[in-house]
Amino acid sequence: QLTTKAMAKILHILGVDFAILGPEESSDGDSQRLAGERGLFEMLAEKNGKAFGKYEFNEIITSDPHSYNAIKNEYPKLGINYPVQHFTEFVAARIEEIKPKLKDNGEVRVTYHDPCYLGRANGVYDAPRTILEAIPGVEFVEMSHSRSNSLCCGGGGGGMWLDGFQWEKAHVRLSEWRIKEAVDVNADILAVSCPYEPPRFEDAAKMVEGASRLVVKDIAELLAESLEVDK
Template identity: 45%
Template sequence: MGKLPSGEKILSCIQCGMCSGSCPLGYAMDYTPRRMISALRAGRIEDLYRSDAIWLCVSCFNCTFRCPVGVQITDRLIAGLRVDLLSRGVGVPSELATAFERTARYGNPFGESPKKRDAWTKDAGVDIRVVRDGDSAEVLWWVGCFGSYNKRNQKDSVALARILTALDVDFGILGSDERCSGDLPCSSQGEEGLFYELHQKNMQEFAKRKFKTVLVGDPHAYNAFNKEYPRLGTPLPVRHHTQFLADRAPELRRQMRKEIRMKVTYHDACCLGRRNGEYEAPRIVLETIPGMKLLEMPRNRENALCCGGGGGANWLDSFIWQRTRVPLPMQRVQEAAKTGAEILAVSCPLEIPRFEDAVKSAGLEGRLKVLDVSHMVADGMGLLGGT
């Protein structure tokens, strides 16, 4: 246990079971977080290595958030066990191994060419500057792997680009010099070596450019820059796009052109909410859209249900499904539909495909739309023509 980071915190566990009770997949784990700790204390670490429970964690941070003595279960205990398993080279589900290999080689988990990272900008309809070595920009926008490569997310990247242009922000992107931030799938999945490598490369790229703010759309990149990079001695002035836009709410309101008479409910991304404490910014931004009515799901803010895709679980859907049979995103879209909302607003790129698929599986098509907050703002500002 001493080998595990913050092992001393683990020793302070009072075995209250709050973690296991609050885990959305705890019932499917032979070793819940509480039992993991008790096994560790009993020196039975080998039992944990034989269990699948370690790969069932979806990094929702419920356990960490609720632990009365502050054990960092998600970021340290689970991640630490995964680091150990990886270093032994056993038990890594092959889907995840492929994502790691691609991230190590190409800087993104999809195995796409790094040179094509900014290919989406061609059809953006606005000028998107690539900030090169030695250049500067007020806002350095870290587009992220999903926003850069995933077709379902590229539209939201375009929407944000248009908003930034309309707000007259001096912004630029890193183009093909950008790589995975490392938070997803690397750090919380135990691929610490890969995370350190990406951190080093990314910091080198940051150092070559002058900027005041790093803007991100992916809460996982936000977490990496907000928490993990500082832990390694390299703090970054990072803002999630919902925070960045909330700071400019009055200006947004002035630029709104269109009423959107829709009922909207907002899903708190675990990585932005419980993990980083940001619940209000997305709501402030949504409130700037005229005509929109914001409804809350019963489980909101720190109680929000996870989409099931965090911490690399996005690559482990079938692994987790085989062992749990509970589709978290499906439960969540049903909760959203029950509020009477027509739009499920999200602030994390993973949630777009996850919830869109769940909407179809739950038979809610035509009743519930999944949209990124930035997409809705751009719509209200009348910026979505031609997309």
């Protein structure tokens, strides 16, 4: 909800005419598809397609790379075609409009985790960084694995429910590995752009030495916190 509220604040300040489906919105089905439930995925895609079809709009904006990937690359295979952008793409293209409205909340060292389905699957690397680098007071630093070489948070492909498998095969959770990399670059904030990541990284931070002060926060929240509403 925090990310959704932050997105709404940013869109409002940009003067965007937008709406949210609310209870009409179903799961995008991407996790179900990746877990082998193809039939369930198709049912959910069809349900969402019907919901989209009830309204007139120019494009869909989502904060979830899994939804973005499903609507962009998988739904068209079922004849469901709608233009879609990840929220970071939409905002980065309008960053010059936003810059005059940004205030400095103090210096903070920020690193960014590239989500698998935003980065490697769809090639969106620059947009999130464009936003972070525009926020006054942010010192942006890269972790040792970034962009196309980024690590998975461990939540994709059904991994949100398969931590036991990760322990059995790798003896470490990917989320903890990633948190260690954020600690290694002395980050104050680990910025994310996927809803799978905050719960995974916040939990992992409890297990990693030196990570107690690390804050996990969506890029939309970071940007919204710096926006002057009255300008």
